[in-house]
Amino acid sequence: MTERPDLRQALGRLLGPAAPEVGCDECFEQLDRYVELELAGRDADAAIPGLRAHLDGCPACREEHESLRALVGGEQAL
């Protein structure tokens, strides 16, 4: 099938994740636990259902997840 990244990206933004997701407030509540589970190699998605889907659908929460993971992961690596 022909490559169509632009359309796929735009549709993804418009239609959001297919899977059930939590909202921004719940995402913030759970983010610290989720990141620590991820960094410990545990199954964070099983422990906190709906958070990964929210990160896929919400750019702001995704950025904050990336920052927290980078900050905490960087400190653990020291």
Add this chain to the structure above:
Amino acid sequence: MTAAVCREPAWYTEHVATADVPSVTLPLDPESRAWLRDLRATGAVRDEAVARLHALLMRATRFEVARRRPTLPHLRGNDLDDVALQAADDALMSVLARLDDFRGASRFTTWVYKFGLLEAAVKLRRRAWQGREVPLEPESWSFFSTAALEPAEEAEQSELLATLQHAIEHVLTPHQRRVLVALALNGVPIDVLAERLETSRGALYKTLHDARRKLRRHLEDSGLAFDAWLGEEET
């Protein structure tokens, strides 16, 4: 994933955006316990703990500022330092006000960091959009166009886009349409839109989510296999 699977289970509409993930309370690690003890103390012990907490938050806000610096060429070093300091000050208030909410689901420092990162990120997104008009109507549909499609795919894509455009214009409520267009089409950060519309991020995301579900349902009812275009097919 097939289009039919996209229909949400019954619990979904009840819990999304006001989600019902059970809170976790765990025994505190010694470091987290010491933080709470000192922050709940009085006098010099508390003052010293608050100062350490502020320093911890500064680490988070400076980290966020540094990560976003390449996207903020118009802000000078002093401006960025000010943002980091203001964000740490505001985050300090939030952390102290919510100390009883900390249940030990993570280390205390990780819990604290997220407040600093959030405050800095929100301030920087708003600074980046300061003085800019927030577009609430579609600026263009042209970014949908893709090159080098086979004729059959091109027809399929045209039908999908026409159906989608019609749904955005006629199926969504005016508020849902403005929020979807601003956030998902025009790339307005959700914090910026929340500030302009005098609402909250959570409320806006709920509106965006409801609009997205309406669009998905409309496409499904139209018999369009949009999951193939999204890469959601079952393999």
